[in-house]
Amino acid sequence: MASSRRTGGNPTAAASQSLPQPESEPLPERTRAQLREIIARYPKPRSALLPMLHLVQSEQDYVSAEGVGLCAEELGLTQAEVGAVATFYTMYKRKPGGDYLVGVCTNTLCAILGGDAILAELKDHLGIGDNETTPDGAVTLEHIECNAACDYAPVIMVNWEFFDNQTPASARELVDRLRAGDPPPPTRGAPLCTWRETERILAGFPDERPNSADAGPGAGPATLAGLALVRDQQAGAGKRPAAASTPDLARPGAHPASAPETRT
Numbered sequence: 253m254a255s256s257r258r259t260g261g262n263p264t265a266a267a268s269q270s271l272p273q274p275e276s277e278p279l280p281e282r283t284r285a286q287l288r289e290i291i292a293r294y295p296k297p298r299s300a301l302l303p304m305l306h307l308v309q310s311e312q313d314y315v316s317a318e319g320v321g322l323c324a325e326e327l328g329l330t331q332a333e334v335g336a337v338a339t340f341y342t343m344y345k346r347k348p349g350g351d352y353l354v355g356v357c358t359n360t361l362c363a364i365l366g367g368d369a370i371l372a373e374l375k376d377h378l379g380i381g382d383n384e385t386t387p388d389g390a391v392t393l394e395h396i397e398c399n400a401a402c403d404y405a406p407v408i409m410v411n412w413e414f415f416d417n418q419t420p421a422s423a424r425e426l427v428d429r430l431r432a433g434d435p436p437p438p439t440r441g442a443p444l445c446t447w448r449e450t451e452r453i454l455a456g457f458p459d460e461r462p463n464s465a466d467a468g469p470g471a472g473p474a475t476l477a478g479l480a481l482v483r484d485q486q487a488g489a490g491k492r493p494a495a496a497s498t499p500d501l502a503r504p505g506a507h508p509a510s511a512p513e514t515r516t
C-alpha cells in the first residue's frame with residue numbers, strides 16, 4: 253500500500269526554533285476544536301493530555317513541535333511539561349512513520365522462542381532497521397521489549413493488535429500483506445486499521461467500523477489458564493476441605509502441567 257501523506261513544509265512553532273524537526277504537513281484547522289472536545293471530557297483539563305497527543309499523531313503520525321505547542325496552549329501548560337509527557341511514553345513517536353507500526357518483541361520469552369530471528373528476518377526482508385519505514389510508507393519496524401502477551405510468544409503487534417505465535421516465515425508473510433494493502437486479521441481483537449485511524453480511536457473518537465468492538469476474542473486459552481485453574485479450585489471447594497482443595501503451586505509437581513503421569 254503506497255502512502256501519500258509525507259509532503260509539505262514544517263509549520264512554524266515556537267518549540268521548533270531550537271531543534272531540527274522532521275518534515276510533516278501542518279495540523280489541519282479542525283485540530284484545535286477536536287482538542288477542546290477532548291478536554292471537555294475531563295474535570296481537570298490537563299487530564300486530557302494523553303488522548304490529545306494521540307489526536308496529534310492521528311493527523312501527523314507523530315508528536316510534532318506544532319502539536320506540543322498547541323496542546324500546551326490549550327491546557328495552559330508549558331511546552332516543556334507537554335514535551336516531558338510526550339517523550340516519556342514510547343507510544344508517542346518523534347518522527348513520521350508508516351501506515352502500520354510492526355512491533356517485534358525480543359524480550360526474554362519471545363527471544364528464547366524466536367523473537368530475535370523474527371526481527372533479523374524482517375530487517376533483512378524489508379531492508380530497514382529499528383524505527384525505520386519502508387520507502388512506500390507502509391511499514392515502520394520497531395524493536396519492542398515485551399508486547400505484554402508473553403503467553404503467546406513470540407508475539408508481533410501491528411498498530412497495537414496481536415499476532416501470536418509468530419515465526420520468521422509468518423512474519424514475512426504478514427508484512428508482505430500489509431505492504432500489498434491486504435492486512436490480515438489479528439489473532440485476537442479488532443481488525444487492523446491504519447496508524448492514523450488507530451490513533452484517532454485512542455484519542456477517544458468512535459471506531460465507526462461495524463462490530464469492531466466485539467470482533468475476535470480479547471483473551472485466548474493460554475491467557476485464561478490461571479483463571480480456569482482458580483475456578484476449578486473454587487468449584488471443588490464446596491466438596492472438599494479448603495486446605496485439600498487448594499494445591500501449593502510453589503511445590504514441585506503441584507501444577508497441572510506436572511501431573512504424576514508426565515513426571516519422570
Ligand code: FES
Nearest residue numbers: 357362399401402
Ligand atoms: S516477552 Fe514477548 S510479549 Fe512479553
